[in-house]
Amino acid sequence: MAMWPRLDHRAIHRCHGNAARIAIHVARRTKMTPKAIETLIADR
Numbered sequence: 048m049a050m051w052p053r054l055d056h057r058a059i060h061r062c063h064g065n066a067a068r069i070a071i072h073v074a075r076r077t078k079m080t081p082k083a084i085e086t087l088i089a090d091r
Contacts, residue, residue, distance in 0.1 A: 051076075 062068035
C-alpha cells in the first residue's frame with residue numbers, strides 16, 4: 048500500500064489478497080503492466 052497510496056484495505060479485500068488481481072486493479076491507474084506490478088508485489 049505504500050507504493051500505491053490510493054490502494055486501500057477494501058480494494059485488497061475485494062481481490063482476496065490475490066497478487067494477480069491486485070496487479071490488475073493497480074494497472075488501471077499506472078503505465079506498468081500487470082505482470083510487472085505482480086512481480087513488485089511478490090518481491091515485497
